[in-house]
Amino acid sequence: MSRRAVIDTLLADVTLNSLGVHSDSLFQSRGLDEKPKNQAPFVLVDWQDQGGNIFDRVKPPRRVMIWVHWPSELSNDYSKIDTVLDRIENVLLDMEHVTGDDGYTITCVRATGRSADLKDEGLHTFCRWAAFEVLSRRDQ
Amino acid sequence: MTWPSSGQKKIQTRVANIDSAMAKIIAGQFLYAEGEATAIMKEGAPWTDRSGNARAGLFAKASFYDNAFELLLAHSVYYGIFLEVANSGKYAIILPTVQHMGDLLIARMERAMSRLEGLL
Numbered sequence: 001m002s003r004r005a006v007i008d009t010l011l012a013d014v015t016l017n018s019l020g021v022h023s024d025s026l027f028q029s030r031g032l033d034e035k036p037k038n039q040a041p042f043v044l045v046d047w048q049d050q051g052g053n054i055f056d057r058v059k060p061p062r063r064v065m066i067w068v069h070w071p072s073e074l075s076n077d078y079s080k081i082d083t084v085l086d087r088i089e090n091v092l093l094d095m096e097h098v099t100g101d102d103g104y105t106i107t108c109v110r111a112t113g114r115s116a117d118l119k120d121e122g123l124h125t126f127c128r129w130a131a132f133e134v135l136s137r138r139d140q
Numbered sequence: 141m142t143w144p145s146s147g148q149k150k151i152q153t154r155v156a157n158i159d160s161a162m163a164k165i166i167a168g169q170f171l172y173a174e175g176e177a178t179a180i181m182k183e184g185a186p187w188t189d190r191s192g193n194a195r196a197g198l199f200a201k202a203s204f205y206d207n208a209f210e211l212l213l214a215h216s217v218y219y220g221i222f223l224e225v226a227n228s229g230k231y232a233i234i235l236p237t238v239q240h241m242g243d244l245l246i247a248r249m250e251r252a253m254s255r256l257e258g259l260l
Binding site: 029030031032033044046048049060063065067069118119120121122123127129 | 222225226227228229230231236239240243
Protein backbone atom coordinates (compact mmCIF):
# COMPACT_ATOMS: atom_id res chain seq x y z
CA MET A 1 0.00 0.00 0.00
CA SER A 2 3.09 2.19 0.12
CA ARG A 3 2.25 4.26 3.21
CA ARG A 4 5.82 4.35 4.38
CA ALA A 5 7.28 5.74 1.18
CA VAL A 6 4.73 8.57 1.11
CA ILE A 7 5.09 9.50 4.78
CA ASP A 8 8.88 9.22 4.83
CA THR A 9 9.20 11.31 1.68
CA LEU A 10 6.96 14.05 3.08
CA LEU A 11 8.81 14.10 6.41
CA ALA A 12 12.22 14.14 4.74
CA ASP A 13 11.48 17.20 2.63
CA VAL A 14 13.39 20.20 3.99
CA THR A 15 11.01 22.76 2.48
CA LEU A 16 8.02 21.07 4.10
CA ASN A 17 9.92 20.90 7.39
CA SER A 18 10.51 24.65 7.20
CA LEU A 19 6.77 25.14 6.60
CA GLY A 20 5.99 23.27 9.82
CA VAL A 21 5.43 19.75 8.52
CA HIS A 22 7.33 17.25 10.65
CA SER A 23 6.65 14.09 12.63
CA ASP A 24 4.75 15.97 15.38
CA SER A 25 2.40 17.65 12.94
CA LEU A 26 1.72 14.94 10.37
CA PHE A 27 -0.91 12.33 11.20
CA GLN A 28 -2.47 9.39 9.39
CA SER A 29 -6.13 9.10 10.21
CA ARG A 30 -9.70 9.31 8.96
CA GLY A 31 -10.58 12.51 10.81
CA LEU A 32 -9.45 13.72 14.21
CA ASP A 33 -11.44 13.98 17.44
CA GLU A 34 -9.54 16.99 18.70
CA LYS A 35 -6.94 19.44 17.55
CA PRO A 36 -3.35 18.36 18.18
CA LYS A 37 -1.75 20.06 21.17
CA ASN A 38 0.99 21.85 19.27
CA GLN A 39 -0.17 25.30 18.14
CA ALA A 40 1.06 24.96 14.59
CA PRO A 41 -0.33 24.00 11.23
CA PHE A 42 -0.84 20.28 10.91
CA VAL A 43 -1.35 17.79 8.10
CA LEU A 44 -3.65 14.80 8.01
CA VAL A 45 -3.07 11.95 5.57
CA ASP A 46 -6.30 10.04 4.99
CA TRP A 47 -5.82 6.75 3.10
CA GLN A 48 -9.05 5.86 1.39
CA ASP A 49 -10.45 2.91 -0.54
CA GLN A 50 -8.68 1.46 -3.52
CA GLY A 51 -11.52 2.01 -5.96
CA GLY A 52 -12.84 -0.44 -8.50
CA ASN A 53 -10.70 -2.16 -11.07
CA ILE A 54 -10.36 -0.08 -14.18
CA PHE A 55 -12.09 -1.89 -17.05
CA ASP A 56 -12.09 -5.01 -14.87
CA ARG A 57 -8.50 -5.70 -15.67
CA VAL A 58 -6.13 -2.99 -14.49
CA LYS A 59 -5.15 -2.72 -10.82
CA PRO A 60 -6.59 0.50 -9.41
CA PRO A 61 -4.57 3.11 -7.53
CA ARG A 62 -5.20 3.87 -3.84
CA ARG A 63 -6.82 7.20 -3.09
CA VAL A 64 -5.28 9.46 -0.50
CA MET A 65 -6.61 12.76 0.73
CA ILE A 66 -4.20 15.17 2.37
CA TRP A 67 -5.72 17.83 4.63
CA VAL A 68 -3.75 20.89 5.70
CA HIS A 69 -5.17 22.63 8.78
CA TRP A 70 -4.23 26.01 10.15
CA PRO A 71 -5.57 26.89 13.62
CA SER A 72 -8.08 29.77 13.38
CA GLU A 73 -6.38 31.66 16.20
CA LEU A 74 -3.09 31.73 14.27
CA SER A 75 -4.19 32.75 10.81
CA ASN A 76 -7.02 32.77 8.31
CA ASP A 77 -4.68 33.20 5.39
CA TYR A 78 -5.43 30.39 2.93
CA SER A 79 -2.35 31.26 0.87
CA LYS A 80 -0.24 29.70 3.64
CA ILE A 81 -2.24 26.49 3.28
CA ASP A 82 -1.84 26.68 -0.50
CA THR A 83 1.93 26.95 -0.11
CA VAL A 84 2.02 23.75 1.94
CA LEU A 85 -0.31 21.95 -0.47
CA ASP A 86 1.73 23.10 -3.49
CA ARG A 87 4.89 21.71 -1.94
CA ILE A 88 3.19 18.44 -0.95
CA GLU A 89 1.94 18.08 -4.51
CA ASN A 90 5.40 18.71 -5.98
CA VAL A 91 6.98 16.19 -3.63
CA LEU A 92 4.37 13.50 -4.29
CA LEU A 93 4.25 13.94 -8.06
CA ASP A 94 8.03 13.53 -8.19
CA MET A 95 7.73 10.10 -6.58
CA GLU A 96 8.39 7.38 -9.13
CA HIS A 97 9.59 3.90 -8.23
CA VAL A 98 10.26 4.85 -4.61
CA THR A 99 10.46 1.91 -2.22
CA GLY A 100 9.25 2.22 1.36
CA ASP A 101 10.28 0.32 4.48
CA ASP A 102 7.02 -1.63 4.32
CA GLY A 103 8.12 -3.42 1.15
CA TYR A 104 5.82 -1.51 -1.19
CA THR A 105 7.14 0.53 -4.07
CA ILE A 106 5.33 3.56 -5.42
CA THR A 107 5.02 3.37 -9.16
CA CYS A 108 3.63 6.87 -9.58
CA VAL A 109 1.28 9.43 -8.01
CA ARG A 110 -1.43 11.48 -9.70
CA ALA A 111 -3.10 14.63 -8.40
CA THR A 112 -6.89 14.46 -8.70
CA GLY A 113 -8.07 17.77 -7.32
CA ARG A 114 -8.32 20.16 -4.39
CA SER A 115 -11.13 21.38 -2.19
CA ALA A 116 -12.45 24.89 -1.89
CA ASP A 117 -11.38 27.01 1.09
CA LEU A 118 -12.96 25.25 4.09
CA LYS A 119 -13.48 25.95 7.75
CA ASP A 120 -13.38 23.02 10.15
CA GLU A 121 -15.80 23.93 12.93
CA GLY A 122 -14.89 20.79 14.85
CA LEU A 123 -11.16 21.43 15.10
CA HIS A 124 -11.43 25.23 14.83
CA THR A 125 -9.13 25.47 11.86
CA PHE A 126 -9.04 26.82 8.35
CA CYS A 127 -8.27 24.00 5.98
CA ARG A 128 -8.11 22.64 2.48
CA TRP A 129 -7.50 19.16 1.14
CA ALA A 130 -5.77 17.82 -1.95
CA ALA A 131 -6.60 14.41 -3.38
CA PHE A 132 -4.13 12.03 -4.98
CA GLU A 133 -4.10 8.55 -6.46
CA VAL A 134 -1.14 6.36 -5.56
CA LEU A 135 -0.25 3.41 -7.74
CA SER A 136 2.02 0.97 -5.96
CA ARG A 137 3.33 -2.55 -6.16
CA ARG A 138 4.74 -5.06 -3.72
CA ASP A 139 8.15 -6.21 -4.86
CA GLN A 140 8.71 -9.93 -4.37
CA MET B 141 -14.07 3.10 -54.77
CA THR B 142 -17.56 4.23 -53.85
CA TRP B 143 -19.99 2.95 -51.29
CA PRO B 144 -23.28 1.66 -52.60
CA SER B 145 -25.74 4.35 -51.52
CA SER B 146 -28.02 1.84 -49.78
CA GLY B 147 -25.05 0.53 -47.73
CA GLN B 148 -23.99 4.04 -46.79
CA LYS B 149 -27.49 4.78 -45.57
CA LYS B 150 -27.46 1.62 -43.49
CA ILE B 151 -24.16 2.59 -41.87
CA GLN B 152 -25.42 6.12 -41.16
CA THR B 153 -28.56 4.72 -39.55
CA ARG B 154 -26.57 2.28 -37.44
CA VAL B 155 -24.13 4.96 -36.28
CA ALA B 156 -27.06 7.21 -35.37
CA ASN B 157 -28.61 4.29 -33.49
CA ILE B 158 -25.39 3.70 -31.54
CA ASP B 159 -25.51 7.27 -30.20
CA SER B 160 -29.12 6.90 -29.23
CA ALA B 161 -28.58 3.46 -27.66
CA MET B 162 -25.53 4.73 -25.79
CA ALA B 163 -27.43 7.73 -24.42
CA LYS B 164 -30.20 5.39 -23.23
CA ILE B 165 -27.66 3.12 -21.52
CA ILE B 166 -25.96 6.01 -19.74
CA ALA B 167 -29.27 7.60 -18.73
CA GLY B 168 -30.47 4.23 -17.42
CA GLN B 169 -27.31 3.76 -15.38
CA PHE B 170 -27.62 7.24 -13.86
CA LEU B 171 -31.29 6.79 -13.01
CA TYR B 172 -30.52 3.45 -11.36
CA ALA B 173 -27.62 5.07 -9.48
CA GLU B 174 -29.96 7.71 -8.05
CA GLY B 175 -31.70 5.34 -5.66
CA GLU B 176 -28.59 3.31 -5.07
CA ALA B 177 -26.48 6.35 -4.06
CA THR B 178 -29.24 7.59 -1.75
CA ALA B 179 -29.40 4.21 -0.04
CA ILE B 180 -25.60 3.97 0.27
CA MET B 181 -25.42 7.44 1.86
CA LYS B 182 -28.29 6.83 4.30
CA GLU B 183 -26.87 3.50 5.34
CA GLY B 184 -23.23 4.57 5.46
CA ALA B 185 -23.45 8.03 7.06
CA PRO B 186 -20.93 7.71 9.91
CA TRP B 187 -22.53 10.03 12.47
CA THR B 188 -24.81 9.14 15.38
CA ASP B 189 -28.34 10.37 14.72
CA ARG B 190 -30.00 12.90 17.02
CA SER B 191 -33.02 14.22 15.16
CA GLY B 192 -32.44 11.89 12.20
CA ASN B 193 -32.98 14.81 9.83
CA ALA B 194 -29.44 14.77 8.42
CA ARG B 195 -29.64 11.10 7.46
CA ALA B 196 -33.19 11.37 6.15
CA GLY B 197 -32.28 14.43 4.08
CA LEU B 198 -29.49 12.81 2.08
CA PHE B 199 -30.48 12.45 -1.56
CA ALA B 200 -29.18 11.86 -5.09
CA LYS B 201 -30.65 13.26 -8.30
CA ALA B 202 -29.74 12.37 -11.89
CA SER B 203 -29.95 15.08 -14.55
CA PHE B 204 -29.34 15.08 -18.30
CA TYR B 205 -28.46 18.04 -20.51
CA ASP B 206 -27.83 17.38 -24.20
CA ASN B 207 -24.79 15.11 -24.04
CA ALA B 208 -24.01 15.68 -20.37
CA PHE B 209 -25.09 13.39 -17.55
CA GLU B 210 -24.92 14.40 -13.92
CA LEU B 211 -25.52 12.68 -10.60
CA LEU B 212 -25.98 15.21 -7.82
CA LEU B 213 -25.44 14.05 -4.22
CA ALA B 214 -26.47 16.43 -1.46
CA HIS B 215 -27.57 17.12 2.09
CA SER B 216 -30.91 18.75 2.84
CA VAL B 217 -29.97 20.10 6.26
CA TYR B 218 -28.17 23.44 6.59
CA TYR B 219 -25.38 21.89 8.65
CA GLY B 220 -24.50 19.38 5.93
CA ILE B 221 -21.29 21.28 5.20
CA PHE B 222 -20.35 20.93 8.87
CA LEU B 223 -20.74 17.16 8.61
CA GLU B 224 -18.62 17.03 5.47
CA VAL B 225 -15.75 19.13 6.82
CA ALA B 226 -15.75 18.96 10.64
CA ASN B 227 -12.93 17.06 12.34
CA SER B 228 -11.15 16.75 9.03
CA GLY B 229 -13.93 14.89 7.28
CA LYS B 230 -14.62 12.40 10.07
CA TYR B 231 -18.37 12.49 9.32
CA ALA B 232 -18.14 12.95 5.55
CA ILE B 233 -20.44 10.83 3.40
CA ILE B 234 -20.89 12.76 0.12
CA LEU B 235 -17.34 12.58 -1.24
CA PRO B 236 -16.74 8.89 -0.37
CA THR B 237 -20.05 8.07 -2.07
CA VAL B 238 -19.15 10.15 -5.14
CA GLN B 239 -15.93 8.16 -5.50
CA HIS B 240 -17.69 4.84 -4.95
CA MET B 241 -20.51 5.62 -7.39
CA GLY B 242 -18.04 6.98 -9.96
CA ASP B 243 -16.19 3.67 -10.01
CA LEU B 244 -19.44 1.70 -10.19
CA LEU B 245 -20.86 3.79 -13.04
CA ILE B 246 -17.67 3.56 -15.09
CA ALA B 247 -17.47 -0.22 -14.60
CA ARG B 248 -21.14 -0.75 -15.48
CA MET B 249 -21.03 1.46 -18.55
CA GLU B 250 -17.91 -0.28 -19.76
CA ARG B 251 -19.72 -3.64 -19.49
CA ALA B 252 -22.84 -2.24 -21.16
CA MET B 253 -20.81 -0.83 -24.03
CA SER B 254 -19.02 -4.14 -24.52
CA ARG B 255 -22.41 -5.84 -24.79
CA LEU B 256 -23.63 -3.20 -27.23
CA GLU B 257 -20.54 -3.72 -29.38
CA GLY B 258 -21.29 -7.43 -29.41
CA LEU B 259 -24.80 -6.79 -30.74
CA LEU B 260 -23.67 -4.60 -33.63
